[in-house]
Amino acid sequence: MNNERPLICVKNLKKNFDDVMVLEDISTDIRKGEKVAVIGPSGSGKSTFLRCLNCMEDPSGGNIFFDGEDIADMKVDINKHREHIGMVFQQFNLFNNKTVLKNITLAPVYFGLKKHRAERCKNFCIAVANLFRKNKKPLIQITQTRKMIKEKANERAMELLKRIGLEEKANAYPSTLSGGQKQRIAIIRALAMNPQVILFDEPTSALDPEMVGEVLDLIRKLAEEGMTMVIVTHEMGFAREIADRVLFIDSGKICEEGSPQELFEHPKNPRLREFLSKVL
Amino acid sequence: MNWGVKWKVFWETLSGEFYRKLFFQGLINTVKIAVLGLIIGIFIGTVIAVVKVMPKYKKLPKALDKICDVYVAIFRGTPMVVQLLIAYYVLLPVLGIRGVEAINVGIAVFGMNSGAYVSEIMRSGINSVDKGQMEAGRALGLGYAVTMLKIVVPQAVKNILPTLGNEFITLIKETSVLSFITVYDLYTALGAIGSKNYDTVMPYLFMAFIYIVLVLAITFMVKGLEKLMAKSDRKKAGGVI
Numbered sequence: 001m002n003n004e005r006p007l008i009c010v011k012n013l014k015k016n017f018d019d020v021m022v023l024e025d026i027s028t029d030i031r032k033g034e035k036v037a038v039i040g041p042s043g044s045g046k047s048t049f050l051r052c053l054n055c056m057e058d059p060s061g062g063n064i065f066f067d068g069e070d071i072a073d074m075k076v077d078i079n080k081h082r083e084h085i086g087m088v089f090q091q092f093n094l095f096n097n098k099t100v101l102k103n104i105t106l107a108p109v110y111f112g113l114k115k116h117r118a119e120r121c122k123n124f125c126i127a128v129a130n131l132f133r134k135n136k137k138p139l140i141q142i143t144q145t146r147k148m149i150k151e152k153a154n155e156r157a158m159e160l161l162k163r164i165g166l167e168e169k170a171n172a173y174p175s176t177l178s179g180g181q182k183q184r185i186a187i188i189r190a191l192a193m194n195p196q197v198i199l200f201d202e203p204t205s206a207l208d209p210e211m212v213g214e215v216l217d218l219i220r221k222l223a224e225e226g227m228t229m230v231i232v233t234h235e236m237g238f239a240r241e242i243a244d245r246v247l248f249i250d251s252g253k254i255c256e257e258g259s260p261q262e263l264f265e266h267p268k269n270p271r272l273r274e275f276l277s278k279v280l
Numbered sequence: 281m282n283w284g285v286k287w288k289v290f291w292e293t294l295s296g297e298f299y300r301k302l303f304f305q306g307l308i309n310t311v312k313i314a315v316l317g318l319i320i321g322i323f324i325g326t327v328i329a330v331v332k333v334m335p336k337y338k339k340l341p342k343a344l345d346k347i348c349d350v351y352v353a354i355f356r357g358t359p360m361v362v363q364l365l366i367a368y369y370v371l372l373p374v375l376g377i378r379g380v381e382a383i384n385v386g387i388a389v390f391g392m393n394s395g396a397y398v399s400e401i402m403r404s405g406i407n408s409v410d411k412g413q414m415e416a417g418r419a420l421g422l423g424y425a426v427t428m429l430k431i432v433v434p435q436a437v438k439n440i441l442p443t444l445g446n447e448f449i450t451l452i453k454e455t456s457v458l459s460f461i462t463v464y465d466l467y468t469a470l471g472a473i474g475s476k477n478y479d480t481v482m483p484y485l486f487m488a489f490i491y492i493v494l495v496l497a498i499t500f501m502v503k504g505l506e507k508l509m510a511k512s513d514r515k516k517a518g519g520v521i
Contacts (some may be wrong), residue, residue, distance in 0.1 A: 083421035084421075093415060095431050097431065173513075
């Protein structure tokens with residue numbers, strides 16, 4: 001075991017929707033570079049678990065430490081942390097009113113400009129204060145102009161699009177794309193923010209069978225590059241292939257966890273055995 | 281009834297310099313009040329709608345929600361004429377504000393009144409947008425307001441455009457109550473010709489004609505706008521490279 005601090009540390013996570021208990025008591029660590037697959041029957045709470053990791057659902061109890069800060073605490077500025085946690089949805093959720101390129105660059109440009117604005121604002125304050133100071137404080141060096149930020153984001157987006165072979169779709173609207181294309185674009189949209197971890201919420205469940213392959217290929221490539229990822233999936237073969245660790249969640253608890261080999265070949269938990277016999 | 285003579289008399293009066301000016305002044309006022317009223321209405325309506333659909337964990341959204349409820353109840357619960365009369369003859373003197381032109385009061389009241397109606401239209405528009413759009417924006421780290429403004433509201437506006445056109449048409453026609461607070465609109469201008477000649481037949485028919493032309497023009501514009509905004513739809517997406 002390495003003693004490095006885990007990237008995400010979940011402690012006694014609980015979640016209930018009114019009086020329905022969805023997650024009872026979940027504790028697990030996700031280390032940097034680790035690929036975790038989450039499997040389980042439908043309604044077991046695996047999607048809810050994933051959505052709790054970036055507080056899309058606010059946890060009802062317990063802690064989630066991301067980068068050492070408890071994001072389950074309602075006082076934390078969750079947007080700041082979500083920048084570093086990418087998420088890919090079952091229904092793709094590309095922005096319908098934006099072109100593919102705008103979909104990808106929207107967030108990076110927004111945050112780039114926001115930072116730019118903040119720096120300029122700070123510089124203005126320093127300049128005003130300098131009028132009354134004897135030893136003047138130096139201004140912050142601003143190297144980028146607004147245009148450069150946008151161009152850089154566009155360049156990066158085109159680079160990512162080229163990687164998935166969809167650069168000719170840059171100015172198309174999402175409604176003209178196939179499911180597989182949409183999902184791959186959704187993945188690189190998350191990637192454009194340079195996240196530390198990507199959460200996949202059943203990324204292939206809404207796809208036609210022939211399009212599942214292209215999406216899984218992209219995820220596989222990301223995994224090989226060492227991206228940390230948590231994948232909720234029904235593709236057992238895929239989970240077995242890329243995951244370092246598999247969590248089996250049933251009725252709101254982690255019933256069994258371990259390496260794919262031991263989990264799929266020697267399941268100990270009777271529920272897991274039953275589940276595997278149905279899906280394999 | 282001699283229609284030819286009636287028309288001739290009416291047209292001669294309208295062509296006279298005084299009444300021609302009055303007519304165009306009225307037409308401009310009618311359009312101006314309706315357009316500016318709608319713009320203010322859309323702004324107020326959007327703000328109220330966003331407050332209405334905001335998740336309410338904290339105290340501030342709850343308080344804002346109550347304020348919006350009261351606002352909508354007041355402006356939907358009283359006729360426009362009453363609002364105009366109260367604003368012009370009660371509020372302004374009571375608050376001691378002088379020198380405000382009647383037309384500006386008209387614009388403000390029209391805007392606030394239409395804001396109450398637009399808020400409900402906008403709310404249904406926002407609810408018609410897939411929840412996943414908001415989630416995707418939030419998952420990228422964008423704030424609630426930013427996602428609302430950049431992603432959800434543009435899609436909502438697209439969905440409610442025909443209903444907003446309705447609201448605009450209503451406003452155009454409602455301007456005829458502005459004569460209550462001494463604003464010259466289309467109704468007052470043409471009505472004046474009727475009182476001058478002791479004959480209201482032609483002025484009123486002509487008034488109806490002008491209103492219809494205005495409304496048809498709006499219908500045409502809304503359709504054009506709809507087409508323009510449909511560019512992200514599958515059928516209309518001609519811009520695929």
